[in-house]
Amino acid sequence: MKRWLVKILLVCALLWGGWWWIATGAMQKGLDAFWQGQRDSGLDVTVAQAARSGFPLRIGTTLRDITLSDPAAQTALKIPHISIASPVYWPGDVAVTLPAEPITFTAAQGPLTLMSDGMQADLNLHPGTALALEAMRGKARAVTLDAVEGRVLSVEEIATDVIQTTAPETYAISLVATGVAPGSLIRQGLQVPDAWADSFAPILADIVVTFDRPWDRSALRNSRPQPRVITINQLTAEWDQLGFEISGNLNVDNNGVPTGDVRVQVRNWQRIFNMITDSTDVPAQWTSTIESVLGAMSDAQGTLDLPVTLQNGQMRVGFFPLGPAPRIVIR
Structure with a gap:
């Protein structure tokens, strides 16, 4: 026996x-x-x-x-x-x-x-020969990014979720980043006052992306799936007296050219405008003109509301051109 x-x-x-x-x-x-x-x-x-x-x-x-x-x-x-x-x-x-x-x-x-206490991504794949992505969850702690001249950025924790929806080619993407602190290079470059907070409030993102096909094992061997519809439900960041919020909807063609509308809101925009103009060589006449235009587009509380239109490969705010729209292509 x-x-x-x-x-x-x-x-x-x-x-x-x-x-x-x-x-x-x-x-x-x-x-x-x-x-x-x-x-x-x-x-x-x-x-x-x-x-x-x-x-x-x-x-x-x-x-x-x-x-x-x-x-x-x-x-x-x-x-x-x-x-x-x-x-x-x-x-x-x-x-x-x-x-x-x-x-x-x-x-x-x-x-x-780039340094951290460790980074990990957990992937859940559907059973089957294609091994399509069902979900991905990533996390990193104590992240730092340094150049030779000094620190660029540090982050206490980043958590990202990518979840496949009922439509196989559509994924809901969320991100929470806490303790995002611009380093000495950024603070000195923008001449940020010493009294400003060391870090951002939690940065939040809620985005839904529809690709031309689901993410599966073919993405490792062949071309990557490409975004075709992007819905930005929420993208917010707040640093001391400044606040940013972005939302919008974009359609992306086969060449990666986006078309749609994006709303950008900036609270207390005057502070960041002054920092940028003080740290760059923008001519005084241009500074005055830009400041007047932005002031006309902001409300009594100092919140700037910019409706950005992307059309025919170009970006504009109202009748003011901003230049070529960025191509959205995953290599």
Whole structure:
């Protein structure tokens, strides 16, 4: 009896180990296809090490010393370590973790270093061969962004949710960022008064985006789904005496050109206007004209209400042109 039990356990262990090996191999093949897609798009990609991990209860891959560089733009991104894991019983619940190690972005203007206490994104995928994205939840704490000259920005915590709606190609996106503090470079550049608060009130975003197709495994190997309808229900930020609120609706064509209306409200706009004009070389005659126009568009409480129209590839506020509209394309 004991011998039969040992044999059964041995067979189960072999089957379990075989399934784990096949599943981790499939994960690595998917990552290889993703990296190759980046190379095909013109990026240089190097991964120093890709190792299986998580046995026996997790299907995992650990990547070390990842570098993505764009020779044309002379930019590079270096990530020391990425951990990807999912339960062995369902590989569609994926956790992607970046540890508390510096991530470096290099550009012609100089390097930037991103640090945190760790970042994690949890992905829930629909069962099936397509593995369509059902939900993604990301979180990061104690985030800092530094340049050689000093601190650019710090954030206490960021939480983001991306939830698929009843329409497979539509996703509801929410964001909450607390303790967003402009660093010394921003405060000095804008000549922010020392008495101003160190950080923003919580920054909130509620956006619904309809893509041309759902996000699934094909996005790793082929082109990315592209936004076609963007509804900004809420995008708010408040820093000391300043407040910003954005809402609107945009339709995006096949070339990434948006059309629609966006409402931008700025409370106590005069303060930020003065800081910008004091820290830049805007001619005095232009400053006076712009200030008069903005003053005519604000209410008695000092809130500026700007209805921005995007049409035919251009942006305008009323009859005043603002220039070309930005293209909205996911590379």
